[in-house]
Amino acid sequence: MLCRMTALILTALLPPLQACSSEPDWTARKCALYAWAFADALAAQGTDGLRPAFLEANExxxxxxxxxxxxFCAKGRSEVDLLNLLTVMTMNEGMASTFVPFTCASD
Structure with missing residues (x-):
């Protein structure tokens, strides 16, 4: 019984250990996924209502x-909608919602 429990604990710990060892690969993969999500979201939503500065900051x-x-901060309904779509798309790929590169300074 003790051996079985030890094996279960070790098995549960292996995926996080592997993720830590390949962090640079995961960072590059997250960026590739974000680039794909950004292009796909623009294709789905279009660019109407998106400021050039907003698009340039993403690029x-x-x-x-x-x-x-x-x-950069999303302003206006179209930019907020794109931000929400990008957040969901990246989270569906296993990324944290904080990866999406938008921030708004609080006054």
Missing amino acids: AFIAGDCRTLPD
Whole structure:
């Protein structure tokens, strides 16, 4: 019984250990997934109502391998809708909702 329980505990710990060892690969994969999600979301929603600066900030985030700190805020219904869609799409791929590069400074 003790051996079985130990085996179960070790089995449960293996996936997180593997995830830690491949973190650079996961970071690159997250960026690729975000780039795909961004392109797919734009194809689905279109660009009406999206500011050029908003689109450029997303492109810069992707071009920087998704490593730059977010420094842009979604404004207006179309941008908020795109943000919500991107958040759901990336979470469906196993990414945290905090990965999506939007932030709004609070006054």
